[in-house]
Each structure stands twice: as C-alpha cells, then as structure tokens.
Amino acid sequence: MSKRPGYGLRGIEASLRLSLLSFVADPQWLIPSSIAPVIFALASFEMFRGSGPTLVLYAVLGASTMSMWGQTLYGSGWATGQDRFLGTLEPTLVAPTPYIYVVAGRVIWNVLTGLVGGVLVLGVVLWAYGQPLPLSNGLLFLGLFVALMGSLAAVGLLFTALFVYTRFSGFIQNVGEFSFYIISGAMFPVILLPFWVSPFSLAFPATWAVDALRYVGIPGYQGLSWGLTGDLLGTLGTSLAYLALALGVFRWVEHHLLEAGTASDY
Amino acid sequence: MLPSSSDVIEVTKLTRSFSSRKGFLFQEKVATDALRGVDLTVHSGELFGLLGPNGAGKTTLTKILSTLLLPTSGTARVLGRDVSREGAAIRPLIGLVLGGERGLYNRVSGRENLRYFADLYGLPSGSVTSRIREVLDLVGLTEAADRRVEEYSRGMKQKLHLARGLLHRPPLLFLDEPTIGLDPRSARELRKLVRTLSSEGVSIFLTTHYMFEAEELCHRIGILAHGQMVACDTPSGLQRLVGGEGTVELESREFDDVELSRLRSLPGVSRVLQEPLGTHLRVTLRVRPGQWDPDALRGALDPHPDLFVRERRTTLEDAYLDLVEQEVAA
Numbered sequence A: 001m002s003k004r005p006g007y008g009l010r011g012i013e014a015s016l017r018l019s020l021l022s023f024v025a026d027p028q029w030l031i032p033s034s035i036a037p038v039i040f041a042l043a044s045f046e047m048f049r050g051s052g053p054t055l056v057l058y059a060v061l062g063a064s065t066m067s068m069w070g071q072t073l074y075g076s077g078w079a080t081g082q083d084r085f086l087g088t089l090e091p092t093l094v095a096p097t098p099y100i101y102v103v104a105g106r107v108i109w110n111v112l113t114g115l116v117g118g119v120l121v122l123g124v125v126l127w128a129y130g131q132p133l134p135l136s137n138g139l140l141f142l143g144l145f146v147a148l149m150g151s152l153a154a155v156g157l158l159f160t161a162l163f164v165y166t167r168f169s170g171f172i173q174n175v176g177e178f179s180f181y182i183i184s185g186a187m188f189p190v191i192l193l194p195f196w197v198s199p200f201s202l203a204f205p206a207t208w209a210v211d212a213l214r215y216v217g218i219p220g221y222q223g224l225s226w227g228l229t230g231d232l233l234g235t236l237g238t239s240l241a242y243l244a245l246a247l248g249v250f251r252w253v254e255h256h257l258l259e260a261g262t263a264s265d266y
Numbered sequence B: 001m002l003p004s005s006s007d008v009i010e011v012t013k014l015t016r017s018f019s020s021r022k023g024f025l026f027q028e029k030v031a032t033d034a035l036r037g038v039d040l041t042v043h044s045g046e047l048f049g050l051l052g053p054n055g056a057g058k059t060t061l062t063k064i065l066s067t068l069l070l071p072t073s074g075t076a077r078v079l080g081r082d083v084s085r086e087g088a089a090i091r092p093l094i095g096l097v098l099g100g101e102r103g104l105y106n107r108v109s110g111r112e113n114l115r116y117f118a119d120l121y122g123l124p125s126g127s128v129t130s131r132i133r134e135v136l137d138l139v140g141l142t143e144a145a146d147r148r149v150e151e152y153s154r155g156m157k158q159k160l161h162l163a164r165g166l167l168h169r170p171p172l173l174f175l176d177e178p179t180i181g182l183d184p185r186s187a188r189e190l191r192k193l194v195r196t197l198s199s200e201g202v203s204i205f206l207t208t209h210y211m212f213e214a215e216e217l218c219h220r221i222g223i224l225a226h227g228q229m230v231a232c233d234t235p236s237g238l239q240r241l242v243g244g245e246g247t248v249e250l251e252s253r254e255f256d257d258v259e260l261s262r263l264r265s266l267p268g269v270s271r272v273l274q275e276p277l278g279t280h281l282r283v284t285l286r287v288r289p290g291q292w293d294p295d296a297l298r299g300a301l302d303p304h305p306d307l308f309v310r311e312r313r314t315t316l317e318d319a320y321l322d323l324v325e326q327e328v329a330a
C-alpha cells in the first residue's frame, strides 16, 4: 500500500462522492436512522431537566455520539453488504485502489450523516429547553467534536472489515451498537459502570473524546482522572491504534476473500 | 511497462478447488475441483478464446488470471508478474469484464459509475471527463449515459461493463462471455470493437459459448472441460485435430455394427460417431478432403431405402463437441 500513495486520497474522495450521489438518489432512510437518537436525547433530557444546563449538554453530547456511531456502524455495514448484493465487490477489488480506502470514504460519509441526527437532537433540546446552551470555549469544542468524529471513523473502519470478511455479520452490528452506547459513557457516566467494564471503555477512542468534550463544555466537570490532556492523548492514541489495526485486518481480510473465493457471495 | 517476455499469460499446472458446505446443522464439507492442472500460454497481442461447457472452469480461470482468486497450486504469471504475490502490480495493467446483470451501482447513472472507477484506477484527473466520453461513445452508450443504471436493459449494462474495462486503456483485457445478453446488432458491434482493440495491439483473453464468435475473432482457442485444457490450437488446427476438415453425415432408420466398422476402416475417414436423431440414427464421419472416396463409402453400406447423405465442412462446433465428448468418455 505504501508504494502507491496516489490511490489513497483519490479513493476516499471517489467513495465519498459515490456515497453522496447514492444518498441523493434515495435520501429518505435518514429519517428512521435519526429517530432513535432523538428519543434517547429526549429521555435523558427529561431525566436531567432539573439539574441545570450543563447536564443537559451532557445528555445532548451523549445522544449525538450515539447517533453518529449507530450511523457509522449501520451505514458502513450496509454499504459493504450492498457491494456484495450488487456484485460490485469484485470489480472494486480488481481496481488498483485498496478496498480500505473505499471503506474509509464510506465511514467518513456515515459519520457525517450521523451528525444530522446530532444536530436534530440539539435542535429538539434547544427547543425544549428554550435557551442556548452555555459553551465556554466554542472553538476548542468544535475541534474536539471533529476529533470525536475521527475517532468514530477509526473504530468504524475496523468494524467494517468484519462486514467485508463475511456476509453473516448482522449480529456483530447489534452487539457493536448497543455495547458501545454503554461502555463509551455516551449513555451513563463511565464511573457508574462496573469496574471490569472500564478497560473496554478506555479501549474505545470515543470514550476519551466524549469526556474531553464534556471537560470543555461543562464547567467544573469531573470525568476520567487524567484530565483534559489525558483525554486528548487517549483519543489520539486509541484512534491511531484502531487505524493501524484496521490497516492490518483489511490486508488479511482481502487476502482471505481471494483465497476463499467468497467475494461474489451475497 | 510491458515485460520483456512476449507472453502475456503463462500458466503451469494450475489447480483451484473450492470447499463448500452441504446440508444443515451437521454440515458436510465438499470440495469441488474447478481447475485440475491447466497449462496455457497467451502471446502478446494475441486474441485468445476459451471455450468449454458450463462449469468447466472458464470463469474460475479468468478470475485467477485477473487477481480475483488465488490458485490452490501451480503458477500463473500475467504480464510477467505472479498472480499470487504481485496482484497489486498486475491490477492497473488489466481490464476485467465479468458482465451480467450485476456488478454496477444501480442507483447512480452510467456516467457516474464510470467516474467512480476512473478514480479507483487513478486516471489523470484532467482526462477523466474526456476519457469517459470516449468509452461511452465506443460502446454506444452516450445517449443513456445520464440515466440511472437500474433503468438499463441487460444489454446496456453489458456495454457499461465493457466501458468500465476499457477506461484505463489496459494492454491486456479479460472478457468473460462479453456478448451474452446483447441483441444481434449490438453483439456484432461488440465483436467489431474487440477486433479493433486487438488490431491496436491489446492482448485479449475471452470466454464464450458461441462457436462462430470464437472462430470469427480468435487467433487461438483453448477448450476447457472438467477443469482441464483438452485442446489448444488455431480454429483450423482444432478441426484437423478431430480428424479432418470435412464432415459427412449419414442418416437412416438403422445402421448395424458391421457397417460402422466397415466405415471406420475406409481410407481418409478418421472418426465415426453416431447419435440418435428422433426415430433415426445419424452417423457422422470426419474425413480428410481429397483422401476419401464417396463411392467406397456407399459400397461400405448395405442398401438403405431411406439413406440421406450430406457432405459439409467440419465446423468449430463439431471439433468442440468431439473434444468435449472425448473428455467425458475418458
């Protein structure tokens, strides 16, 4: 892969473009996929309503993260399933661009569409709350939000390798989605989770990114014990680890497909 | 860019087996040997045709050569590179057209499909639009280019497959049953295009079930049966191989064994085959023109009131059927 750097960005761009065009051709599925995060947000909003604006922000953040993650996992898995179903996996594999770049483009696209759910959540909460949320450092917050999206994409990439590997991956999707809601601290604070869960939580980049966002957005927030700097390093480190893992896994999965001859199964 | 060797495909002792599962719960593993020791060489600039019955292994061989499938054993080199280890170096240099109804993004237009693959093939950004226009024109899809692929007929999809295979001007093209689903005029145009590409120096490996297509287009033809190459020669070489360029057909209600053995021993007659034909029997002789004697032939037969005799050229289809049936008998 390193010998042909020219294919990387071009492949990601092509895949993003195709995702956009396919979406424009059939945009209505965005509605069902945005319902769950809005319901989650409203529920947690009701729970935290009396506790002041910062806790509302806490809930909004959690719900948007869930939305983006759900979208990443479903969207990317779905797109890869489509490649099998349409029979486009073979022509894509035979093109010189490594498949991981195609998947990366889709994952990025899906994180972006997940953002729609997040914005929707924010809108609903603002409307229900009746006033803008306090944000002490808007620019840093925004930067961290992008980092959160990047970290979700890195995990999404690794998960999608499983969809490339086998067509029987629906259960991975379910397990991946709901366990994430809990262990990432998107739903409940990580502190409240049983002790043995914490290694899993900390292995998830989004746990760190969400915590960092809360540090920035919520005055006096007490999250993971390493503070904002720890969160930033944690986000970066775990994201890079997922990326490296995904690169290796993809190489192996592609080899497996050519060996087993299962790229044309659907 | 091209290897110094003048062979674009070099295959030795190639095998491929698939393992699949049978049954429910207590699954049993079954192995299918799709290729059983194939040897093959295709020269640079050659138009090579692969024929063979359903399930013979044509698509399997095509996929191995185009880096979509790894061989189980043996070696295959394409443009001087090993398919198992140097797939990444082969991919930019080959075009693959698997054809059929699938393999395209249905929700976007034909042009957008091409645009996507042009990017995946790393075409120079500045020339993408014009090259897409060129290939669309080449396959005759210009008018439908901006319609969604889901609205395309089967033949239009086939043309789009071909256009995609040509985008990056590969020096070696693999076509798996390229004219399947095309109407006669489109099929003829496609064959013309294939000939043009070949005359421009593109090496082409194609599979087909249409004998006249193979005969009309190909410099050399390989016949694959049960995963083995049973013959590989020029079209006329194959006709000679099965015992001569002439064929005589005899039809009657009955021929007895003595007659058949008399026919077999006639000079200039190399093969005698028989097949039932409704209420009648047909005996087919492969003969070498100029060496057989029509009078001797009649003399070898008992009187048949209903005898029908016809002489014609041995076709590629005759040769094909002989070779494949020999393989089945063996």
Ligand SMILES: Nc1ncnc2c1ncn2[C@@H]1O[C@H](COP(=O)(O)OP(=O)(O)OP(=O)(O)O)[C@@H](O)[C@H]1O
Pocket: A260, A261, A262, B018, B019, B020, B032, B033, B034, B052, B053, B054, B055, B056, B057, B058, B059, B060, B061
């Ligand atoms: N993915 C697979 N898994 C299991 N068996 C397979 C697979 N692909 C092909 N086969 C088997 O390998 C053999 C050769 O198949 P192949 O598709 O290469 O034949 P073909 O010559 O292209 O036939 P056709 O003329 O029908 O296209 C068949 O017995 C087929 O069932």
Ligand SMILES: [Mg+2]
Pocket: B058, B059, B060, B176
């Ligand atoms: Mg086939």
